[in-house]
Amino acid sequence: MANEKIIKLPQANFKGGISLEETLQKRRSRRRYRSEALSKKELSQILWSAQGITKEPIFRTAPSAGALYPIDIYVSIINVKDVDSGFYLYIPVEHHLIKIDSNSYKDIIYYFGYRQECLKNPALITLMVADYTKITPRYDERGYRYTFMEAGHISQNIYLQCESLGLGTVAVGAYDEEKLTKLLPVKNDVIYIMPIGKLF
Ligand SMILES: Cc1cc2nc3c(=O)[nH]c(=O)nc-3n(C[C@H](O)[C@H](O)[C@H](O)COP(=O)(O)O)c2cc1C
Numbered sequence: 661m662a663n664e665k666i667i668k669l670p671q672a673n674f675k676g677g678i679s680l681e682e683t684l685q686k687r688r689s690r691r692r693y694r695s696e697a698l699s700k701k702e703l704s705q706i707l708w709s710a711q712g713i714t715k716e717p718i719f720r721t722a723p724s725a726g727a728l729y730p731i732d733i734y735v736s737i738i739n740v741k742d743v744d745s746g747f748y749l750y751i752p753v754e755h756h757l758i759k760i761d762s763n764s765y766k767d768i769i770y771y772f773g774y775r776q777e778c779l780k781n782p783a784l785i786t787l788m789v790a791d792y793t794k795i796t797p798r799y800d801e802r803g804y805r806y807t808f809m810e811a812g813h814i815s816q817n818i819y820l821q822c823e824s825l826g827l828g829t830v831a832v833g834a835y836d837e838e839k840l841t842k843l844l845p846v847k848n849d850v851i852y853i854m855p856i857g858k859l860f
Pocket residue numbers: 687688689690691776778830831832833834835
């Protein structure tokens with residue numbers, strides 16, 4: 661397990677414990693987390709909700725203008741059972757993670773996330789990274805707007821999935837985008853961040 665570059669994820673559940681309506685009713689931004697590990701199953705479920713394949717060959721849980729999918733999900737893993745801490749990229753088609761770095765970069769994310777409480781002690785942090793070259797050739801300037809709209813869809817999926825799993829998350833837009841994009845092992849712009857952890 662240790663130092664493996666590819667982390668296979670367990671299949672996601674397609675049936676939840678609580679109804680969509682109850683999940684919507686309960687959804688809240690939650691910023692304080694217990695220092696307890698998430699399971700690999702919870703990690704899998706969160707990533708599937710964000711970008712999982714729901715119809716072969718490419719269609720995903722979140723909509724995407726022209727099905728061009730300009731957003732990649734990276735995960736800073738801090739405290740997940742049976743997964744080494746580190747910085748990973750989620751590959752939807754394979755439903756697996758590729759390890760990019762054994763540093764989770766949690767301190768950098770916390771610092772350049774303006775030391776917000778929600779970034780202090782999460783079990784993991786999802787980061788949406790935009791590759792505009794996938795979308796602007798077709799949509800020109802509108803491609804930028806479409807990418808941000810898509811980030812909102814992904815974010816809401818993560819919010820609802822966390823709520824249904826009894827986990828906490830919050831959408832974070834306040835951070836130094838230039839610094840994070842430069843200091844993290846990503847090739848493109850970090851456009852949205854969501855820390856996730858167990859609730860008190
Ligand atoms: C685009 C966007 C950026 C946000 N950025 C932050 C942030 O940087 N830090 C934070 O604690 N909450 C952030 N939030 C969460 C809002 O504060 C939260 O949604 C709002 O207070 C309403 O609460 P609710 O989500 O529980 O309904 C952001 C929300 C959105 C949609």
